[in-house]
Amino acid sequence: MTFDDLIAHLDQPGIDSDPARDIIHCKPDLSLDEALALQLAVKRRRVAAGDRIVGHQASFTSKGAQALFPSAPVPMVGTLLASLIRDNGAAVTLGSDEYFIETEIAVLLNRDLEGPDLSQAEVLAGVGGFLPAIEVAPLRSGVREGRYSWPHMVAVQKAEGGYVVLGSRLTSPHTLDISLEGCQVSIDGETRAGATGFEALGNPLAVVAGVARRLHAIGEKLHAGQIIITGSLPPPQVITRSMRVATAHFATLGTVTVRFN
Template sequence: MHIETRISNAAAELARARRDVRALPPLTKGWTGLDADTAFRIQQQGVADRVAAGDRVVGYKLGNIAKAMQDAFGLDRPDYGHLLAGTFVPEGLAVDRRNHVEPFVELEPAFVLKEGLSGPSTTAADVISATAYVLPAIEIIDSRFENWDIDLPDTLADNGSTGAVVLGGAPRRLEDVDLRDMHGQVTHDGEVLSEGSTREILGNPVSAIAWLADRLAPLGVEFGVSVRSASPSAK
């Protein structure tokens, strides 16, 4: 089968799985030699199809950069994906569990940009200069693959395992927060289920944003003025 046909078919199958809220066998189990760049092309095709259907890209995400998250899902490198407007949920509203296969909750800082940002050789200073403000965010990650049995190409093809995003309505300027060591907790009925710190994100989420800009540059992606979330500080 021609590679372009295979990419298109994989994107369509993932779209159906997302629509039907069902899990698939991992792509890497049946596609020998599927690499990260080809998987990202599957992601791009899926995103293009969703945009053609009326959605829009509002930014990019970086996931599984913390060692604890990589260990939890059996990965050895971060993943990344597009953020689409249709996945955002208003703060304070309930999220329907039936819309997700096997969701997990992650706490993240979200960066809202005031100017474009692109690699290669992006520095922390470039990210700081481009940032208008940051917001607290919750990302609900979800995989269209059975039992989260994923390798890096699987999660890349599946748009970085993105499920939904909740943005908090309390913007802060970078100089007003210390993202080098900001703590977060996930609680339920007063019980702490998980906690972490932004120091786990390459030492500082600013560095993670610079890494993402550089990683996506060879793939033809340049950040515009948009919302982007960094890797989780807690799950």
């Protein structure tokens, strides 16, 4: 299959929830870099249809998330479209899958970042501010059981069904050490878990550098104005359709809330 054939294969409804359509059945030797290039190409196809790329999302950056999937690539990078972003307090509809709530720090860039070996100081110089974030992430049937290859998981990252909810207050990067920023997540008023920014590869800035490294490997970079979601700090929390609201409380960044239909 050609690169365009693989893009067409991936740009189908339900491609992230059918192990029989795993991309390695089309190209058994597909590398993780090639899978990321395909993912980005699919998102650009959707941009051509009217959507917009707003940034990237990193997965498996905390020990809690890595414990759930110990063989996952770190960080695993997803490309965020505007259609996946929701404002603080928004309501989202849960489907039939199991869902996780992930409490995360979002990084807003004010300059381009590029290269395989960015230092945390170089990343910090490109940060315009931090935002609290919640990711509502579906866990597709078969993922936990290992029925998908990691190239397929990379290629279909942020395909459909999940959302990122952003807080409304931007905090200057020069007013805090983001690795020490504490947070707690509550569901229907019950506190479930807490953590600090350290859980994201030791510092969310290191996550941004890791995303830049992954993109550099396929000839891409991070752009000014993009938002980077740096991974769940507390262990991801399972939610069900009977639950109504989740809130992430940060010590300095403030709060962000999502409601469920």
